[in-house]
Amino acid sequence: MKELKCLVCGMKINENNYSFNSYAFINKNREDYILYCPFCGVNEVYLKEYEDVYSVDVNTLDSKTLKILDHAMKLEVFNGEFYAEASKLVKDENVKREFYDLSKIEYMHAKVHKKLGGFKELPILNKPDYTKYISDEEFLEAASKREEHAVAYYEKYSKEICDDVVIKVFKALSDVEKEHVTLTEN
């Protein structure tokens, strides 16, 4: 297959990695048909052979946009950690794998925001205690709520952002989280 570049996360997609994190997706990539980026999950519209990866000049971003990006980065780290911990605690093997792959995707989203906002590192957050959830169903319900919150966050704040590239990225990631809502509802 020809190598593709993800304009959102910057990763290169080729025959060695196109099937990574496949449990985080409803439809699967095939070597002859790539539907999404296996690293950040955005759909094929954002995967190109020659175009440049989205980037912004941090100095052109106003303080509100930076604050929104900082919060988005934290939200994604928070969700990435949730999935990483939850994948250890759920019992069903499929849910385990799904959560593990979802954690990878959410961490990649955090890295995308980190780069756009020119932040030095990913935040270290206080880990909540996830053992309060007992059954797999409770974990799935918690996951679904987080994804709905993420979609709502992206949709609400994309209206307050001063930069077209950041708006495009928010739209792309919001669509990824919408699929996660569907995934975790089942």
Ligand SMILES: [Zn+2]
């Ligand atoms: Zn990507």
